[in-house]
Amino acid sequence: MTDQREEVRDLPMRWPVVESREVHRDAWVVVVREDVITRPDHPDERFARLSVEHPGAVIVMALDDDERVFCLRQYRHTSGFEFVELPAGLRDAGDEPPLETAKRELREEAELAAHSWVQLLSTFPSAGITDEVHEIFLARGLSPSPRGDFELKHEEAEMHPFWVPFEDLLDAVLAGRVRQGPLVQAVLAYDALKRRDRL
Numbered sequence: 001m002t003d004q005r006e007e008v009r010d011l012p013m014r015w016p017v018v019e020s021r022e023v024h025r026d027a028w029v030v031v032v033r034e035d036v037i038t039r040p041d042h043p044d045e046r047f048a049r050l051s052v053e054h055p056g057a058v059i060v061m062a063l064d065d066d067e068r069v070f071c072l073r074q075y076r077h078t079s080g081f082e083f084v085e086l087p088a089g090l091r092d093a094g095d096e097p098p099l100e101t102a103k104r105e106l107r108e109e110a111e112l113a114a115h116s117w118v119q120l121l122s123t124f125p126s127a128g129i130t131d132e133v134h135e136i137f138l139a140r141g142l143s144p145s146p147r148g149d150f151e152l153k154h155e156e157a158e159m160h161p162f163w164v165p166f167e168d169l170l171d172a173v174l175a176g177r178v179r180q181g182p183l184v185q186a187v188l189a190y191d192a193l194k195r196r197d198r199l
Helices: 098-110 154-158 166-174 181-195
Strands: 017-025 031-039 042-053 057-062 068-076 081-085 088-090 112-123 134-144 160-165
Touching (some): 057 068, 057 098, 057 112, 057 181, 081 181, 088 098, 098 134, 112 181, 134 181
Parallel strands (some): 057 134
Antiparallel strands (some): 017 031, 031 042, 057 088, 068 160
């Protein structure tokens, strides 16, 4: 044990995979895989882990000149809630850079464009079960931008858009009244960065 301070950083690593089988694949986005793995240097200690392969997603916190955030109410069947959310979408367009996906999603879901973009966070929302990564952006300098021929379908067709003063949204996050992960992360990151004069 030393007093030397260790750099705080996630480290890429892969433990040995002994077997692997595909449990599920669909035409939407998801592959479920079961891997049998071992701990390094313990080849006889085998155990299974499920992995959900996912292309990742972008999330956009669009903030207007009055410090209001563009929000959506969206039903999520798995969780059984209509969540307060931010515009978001899957990174399912091949090699499209995350920022370009974010711009497209803001236009499609909010009918907005932004002059200024800052990446707030890049997070693994549930690292124990999926390789999904969320790229969370702040968008400012907003202007109207029609979605064109893009058609909202399924749950998206029932989304309800509204604007919330940032401080009210922060209060709702801290009080636990809104709990959708990417929104919570975006709000807290923006508040922390603003307080540190890093925006």
